[in-house]
Amino acid sequence: xxxxxxxxxxxVFAATVVALLLGAVTNFVMAILVGLFQKxxxxxxxxxxxxxxxxxxxxxCGLIGGIGYRFGARILPYRPSSILLxxxxxxxxxxxxxxxxxxxxxxxxxxxxxxTVVSFPDYVLLSLRNTRTYIQTFEIGRAGSAGYLFGLIDLxxxxxxxxxxxxxAFPSEYCKKCHRVWNRYFLSAGYTVALSPLEKVFxxxxxEILAERYDQPVSIIxxxxxxxxxxxxxxxYELLNCSNCEYSRYQLSLSRIKPPPEKLLRRKVSKDTQPVxx
Numbered sequence: 583x584x585x586x587x588x589x590x591x592x593x594v595f596a597a598t599v600v601a602l603l604l605g606a607v608t609n610f611v612m613a614i615l616v617g618l619f620q621k622x623x624x625x626x627x628x629x630x631x632x633x634x635x636x637x638x639x640x641x642x643c644g645l646i647g648g649i650g651y652r653f654g655a656r657i658l659p660y661r662p663s664s665i666l667l668x669x670x671x672x673x674x675x676x677x678x679x680x681x682x683x684x685x686x687x688x689x690x691x692x693x694x695x696x697x698t699v700v701s702f703p704d705y706v707l708l709s710l711r712n713t714r715t716y717i718q719t720f721e722i723g724r725a726g727s728a729g730y731l732f733g734l735i736d737l738x739x740x741x742x743x744x745x746x747x748x749x750x751a752f753p754s755e756y757c758k759k760c761h762r763v764w765n766r767y768f769l770s771a772g773y774t775v776a777l778s779p780l781e782k783v784f785x786x787x788x789x790e791i792l793a794e795r796y797d798q799p800v801s802i803i804x805x806x807x808x809x810x811x812x813x814x815x816x817x818x819y820e821l822l823n824c825s826n827c828e829y830s831r832y833q834l835s836l837s838r839i840k841p842p843p844e845k846l847l848r849r850k851v852s853k854d855t856q857p858v859x860x
Contacts, residue, residue: 594761598662601654601751602669608650609677609744616643617684628681628736637739643681644674644743651751659763659825661756667748674744678737682706706733757824764822764831770799772806773813773839780806780815784836787819791832799834814838 616627630639648670655662686705689696696705710729756763774780783806787799803819816839822831 593660597658597660601662604654605651609647612647613677613680617681621685637736640736640739641743644740645747648744648747651748655751661761670748674741678740760826767821770803770819772803772817773809
């Protein structure tokens with residue numbers, strides 16, 4: 583047990599670093615691609631908004647760029663530290679500026695690199711002021727001082743997209759003691775056309791779990807019916823086990839499988855136990 587407790591900060595730190603590095607890579611790759619597209623197409627993907635208020639383009643760029651957080655969080659079976667959210671904001675900010683930096687380095691002024699004429703902060707400000715504003719295909723004109731406001735809106739959308747992608751990387755179910763993601767073992771499932779029969783099975787299985795008769799729900803749930811083309815509701819019985827700690831959890835979840843898919847109808851019921859050898 584001492585080794586488990588001692589290694590917890592290391593494993594959580596490692597999971598956080600891996601997710602952070604992979605998230606940073608995908609963020610900057612996305613920023614470079616967007617910067618190149620905007621440079622040569624003269625179309626501002628980041629600046630695409632609804633009614634000048636909702637930064638759809640910036641949000642999607644930040645969201646897609648942050649997909650690396652989710653892949654990185656799955657490499658190691660531990661929940662990353664919440665500090666990852668803070669760093670994701672910094673990475674999204676740098677990624678947003680990277681979009682401007684790509685154009686800044688590729689732009690020429692009278693045959694010379696623009697970087698030899700104007701500094702990068704000044705270039706960003708000039709770009710925002712000289713942004714052309716369109717409603718559909720109708721050009722309104724240059725943004726002028728309003729470009730600073732539009733830039734802040736785009737930045738906010740980019741940050742929201744990045745933090746949304748990062749938040750999705752955190753597993754919802756994990757061992758609270760060592761932060762290891764649960765190992766899932768499927769035990770049984772039952773399916774019905776109507777909800778009410780499966781609710782009764784849910785209640786019967788719940789009683790058996792609370793009474794610590796963990797084998798009984800397997801047959802109770804399986805007796806509800808097998809999956810067929812017309813079944814709409816599912817009751818699943820699973821064992822969640824932590825490989826590090828001496829904890830296991832039996833869990834029931836009742837959901838609707840069509841349509842909409844996997845919509846949770848009631849709160850999951852679980853019971854913590856001592857580890858079970860399976």
